[in-house]
Amino acid sequence: MSLTAIQAGNVAVITGGGAGIGLAVARRLAERGMALVIVDIQDALLAEVETTLLQSGAPQVMTSATDVSDRAAVQDLKASVQSRFGRCDLLMCNAGIQSDGDIFDTNQTWSRVLGVNFGGVVNMCQIFVPPMIAAGTPGLVINTGSKQGITTPPGNPAYNISKAALRVFTEALQHHLREQNSAVSAHLLIPGFVFTGLTSRGRAEKPAGAWTPEQTADFMFDRLEQGDFYILCPDNDVTREMDEKRMIWAMGDIVENRPPLSRWHPDWANRFDAFLEG
Ligand SMILES: NC(=O)c1ccc[n+]([C@@H]2O[C@H](COP(=O)([O-])OP(=O)(O)OC[C@H]3O[C@@H](n4cnc5c(N)ncnc54)[C@H](O)[C@@H]3O)[C@@H](O)[C@H]2O)c1
Numbered sequence: 001m002s003l004t005a006i007q008a009g010n011v012a013v014i015t016g017g018g019a020g021i022g023l024a025v026a027r028r029l030a031e032r033g034m035a036l037v038i039v040d041i042q043d044a045l046l047a048e049v050e051t052t053l054l055q056s057g058a059p060q061v062m063t064s065a066t067d068v069s070d071r072a073a074v075q076d077l078k079a080s081v082q083s084r085f086g087r088c089d090l091l092m093c094n095a096g097i098q099s100d101g102d103i104f105d106t107n108q109t110w111s112r113v114l115g116v117n118f119g120g121v122v123n124m125c126q127i128f129v130p131p132m133i134a135a136g137t138p139g140l141v142i143n144t145g146s147k148q149g150i151t152t153p154p155g156n157p158a159y160n161i162s163k164a165a166l167r168v169f170t171e172a173l174q175h176h177l178r179e180q181n182s183a184v185s186a187h188l189l190i191p192g193f194v195f196t197g198l199t200s201r202g203r204a205e206k207p208a209g210a211w212t213p214e215q216t217a218d219f220m221f222d223r224l225e226q227g228d229f230y231i232l233c234p235d236n237d238v239t240r241e242m243d244e245k246r247m248i249w250a251m252g253d254i255v256e257n258r259p260p261l262s263r264w265h266p267d268w269a270n271r272f273d274a275f276l277e278g
Contacts (some may be wrong), residue, residue, distance in 0.1 A: 003224055004138040005089045006031030013081060013088050015068050015124060016095030018045035019188075020196030021144065022091045023052075024213035025092060028221060030058035037062045037081050037088075060085075067122030068095045069112075070195070071127075078127045087135060091128050092120040093194070095143040098157045098198055110158045117162030118169070125173060132184050132230075134175070139184035140224065142231075143170040146189055147243065154264050174229055187224060190218050192235030192243075209237035245276050 006012075012029045018023040018040030026036055030053045038049055038061065046063035062084055066077045082089060096117050101109040119199035121143050132139040148156060149163025167188060174186040191256045193199065194216050206212065211219075216233055223231040234240050246263070249272055253262050262268035 002035050002138065003221075005140045006032055006034065006221075009035070010089035011035045011037065011081075011085045011087050012090035012092065013039065013128060014092040014094060015039040015066075015120065015125075016041050016144075016234040017092070018049050020198060021191060021213045021216050022092065022094040022204040023049060023159070024217040025094070025142075025220065026058075027056050027214075028055055029090070030054075030056035030061075033059060034090070035056055035060040035062075035085060037064065037077075039064050039066050039068065041065060041067050067116075068093070068124055069115035071119075071123045074120075074123040074127050076128050078131075081128075081130075087137075088128055088132055088139070089137065090140045090142070091124065091132065092142045092144070093124045094270060095120050096144060096146075096162075096198065101155060101158055102155070103157050106159065114162050114165070115160065117218070118165040121166050121169060125169070129173070129184065132179065133182050136183055139182075141170075141173065141184060141186040141187050142220070142224075143173075143186065144189045144191065145170065145194070147246075150190070152261065154261055171229075176261065185229075187229055187231055189216075189220055189231045190233060190240055192233045194233075194242055195237070211235045238250070242276065249275055 012034050014022045014026050017038035018027045026038060036053055036058045046101050050061045066073045088121035097113060098142060099109050099113040107170050140246060143166055145167045146163040147257055148160045150166045152160040166258060170186055170188045177184055177186055193210045194213055195210040196213055219233050220231050249263055254261055259265050263272045
């Protein structure tokens, strides 16, 4: 890893860092000697996470049970990070929740999913990134999106919309940073199927198709080193080529004037399968 923002003594703030992908990324950064701020709503995880990360090599670990959807709480978090470390070199906005609700689900489902998955990212970026830009030193912002925010499969509209919004926000953020010639760059992590608390659904063992959080973290660092904005992760079932075709097909719904989500439409599903194979 030769990214300048990632070096011993620098500081990383990771939301949803108490488990899954966020924790795997935190471990890798600890091994590089970075100080860590782990933000996770699951208070009960934090003491053990702190011990693990100190054992992995982090010189300092701060934990905070902040709810990223609470803007005032994120302001308080920023003040605490500022007073303890005085800097943030890497911000990973990764906290996320799933929803099984449908299009007519209660407002509460919609507001919670959008509030955490999208609002949380807006809160963290709007509060943490301006001082990173002002510092003038190399910095990284990594927001965890989802393929569901790109191909928007049926069944999970609130989640899909939250991740689509996050994608557009992160694209706009990176465009802004580039226009400003900032030393900070933003990146969109798009995991494949990763075996974590979010996806385990009671399963104790990783399904063969899934990646581990550690595989995802290692892939992310490799792609960051290459300078990728879109860090599109495969998994054991889905190759990059398959993802490319799925995304091209999704955009083709508009270009070809097909019904929306035609990939799952009975009149179109066979044509999609032929496109995938062809
Ligand atoms: N696992 C996958 O297959 C997969 C695929 C695509 C995208 N993602 C995204 O990856 C990110 C990480 O998920 P994961 O799979 O590691 O799941 P995970 O459940 O292991 O980790 C998510 C963490 O976010 C924390 N969190 C939830 N709401 C929060 C809030 N309001 N404030 C602060 N922390 C909060 C949780 O407590 C949890 O520790 C999520 O944004 C998720 O949508 C995961």
